[in-house]
Amino acid sequence: MRDHNGIQRILEAPFVPLGKWPTPISAISRSNGVDVLVKRDDLSGHGRGGVKTRKIEHLVGHMLEKGYGSLVTPVGNVTNLVHDILPVLRRFDIAWDIVVADVPPLPLGERRRMFGGLGSNVRLIGPGHIEAAGALAGAYHRSRRAGRRPFFAPPSLAHPAAVIAAARGFLEMVGQVEAMGVPPLQTVFITAASGTAFAGFVLAENLLRQQGHRPIHVVGVQVYPGPARRWIHGLVRWTEHYLSVSDRVPSGRIDLRTTRIYREFGRYPTDLVELCTSVKDETGLKLDPVFGGKTWSIMESCLAQGRSNGSVLYWHCGYTPDWEVVPAAR
Numbered sequence: 001m002r003d004h005n006g007i008q009r010i011l012e013a014p015f016v017p018l019g020k021w022p023t024p025i026s027a028i029s030r031s032n033g034v035d036v037l038v039k040r041d042d043l044s045g046h047g048r049g050g051v052k053t054r055k056i057e058h059l060v061g062h063m064l065e066k067g068y069g070s071l072v073t074p075v076g077n078v079t080n081l082v083h084d085i086l087p088v089l090r091r092f093d094i095a096w097d098i099v100v101a102d103v104p105p106l107p108l109g110e111r112r113r114m115f116g117g118l119g120s121n122v123r124l125i126g127p128g129h130i131e132a133a134g135a136l137a138g139a140y141h142r143s144r145r146a147g148r149r150p151f152f153a154p155p156s157l158a159h160p161a162a163v164i165a166a167a168r169g170f171l172e173m174v175g176q177v178e179a180m181g182v183p184p185l186q187t188v189f190i191t192a193a194s195g196t197a198f199a200g201f202v203l204a205e206n207l208l209r210q211q212g213h214r215p216i217h218v219v220g221v222q223v224y225p226g227p228a229r230r231w232i233h234g235l236v237r238w239t240e241h242y243l244s245v246s247d248r249v250p251s252g253r254i255d256l257r258t259t260r261i262y263r264e265f266g267r268y269p270t271d272l273v274e275l276c277t278s279v280k281d282e283t284g285l286k287l288d289p290v291f292g293g294k295t296w297s298i299m300e301s302c303l304a305q306g307r308s309n310g311s312v313l314y315w316h317c318g319y320t321p322d323w324e325v326v327p328a329a330r
């Protein structure tokens, strides 16, 4: 059965308005011949900026609609999420208990400098999964005892509400590109940390195809090792179920790239710093080597392998300033 309501359901999902939409699209040219469109979610206009604004809008909208009174979630040491979401939770009277795992590992003094001012409900723990699970379970029960209905969000808000937020962003972008009068959009490159934004893109792209739109190749770039492919697959299926969408994204279409530059979370090789500096000097775009620089690098390698017939778009997910406190991997 063809499902034409999926897009409608995405557009009707609850959210709290925080960002300035639509974010602009810039045409960027480099001296090495790279010519791409850039979706400027770094200019989302909330907090530190980034695709995260979309996710926060929809996740908080979902929590308010369902009557949740507190957020329990883990983050790593290199994060914009915790800084950007706390003012929103405060504004909507939602409590929080956020657990900061020591990944990538940093000296305690540095971590205190980064997170110390955020209050006692942002807790610093060690790097282990077992300690994180224990801390999160403790936070969940504390919240229940305090009479607040807790909502557990996986890392990077990897929940259907956030996938839907990204899907909505993808629909916004497709409309903008069509209005620009450039060659039809052929490929979109997106950073995949948890893969939440990427999952939203493949979902929206599939729904557009069902409505007769020409295919758009969505490439996700994995920025640290781990079972991302299986996780993203699950996230897509979970969101399809959540939206009651009957036309599922074929598994083979989930194109996630991995190369030698992916090390543990938050790490990066030094040549990526040089690439980010060169992109900044030539185009004014600020990329960090922990997330977006890796995606840019993969995009340039793909473009070097062959000419593209249509437009190529790099999705600027945001800039994470804390990357500078993490030493480069050798």
Ligand SMILES: Cc1ncc(COP(=O)(O)O)c(C=O)c1O
Pocket: 050, 051, 052, 055, 080, 156, 191, 192, 193, 194, 195, 196, 197, 198, 291, 292, 317, 318, 319, 320
């Ligand atoms: C800088 C940056 N890059 C990429 C992403 C995409 O992350 P994810 O794959 O977890 O959706 C985010 C977070 O939303 C981000 O802040």
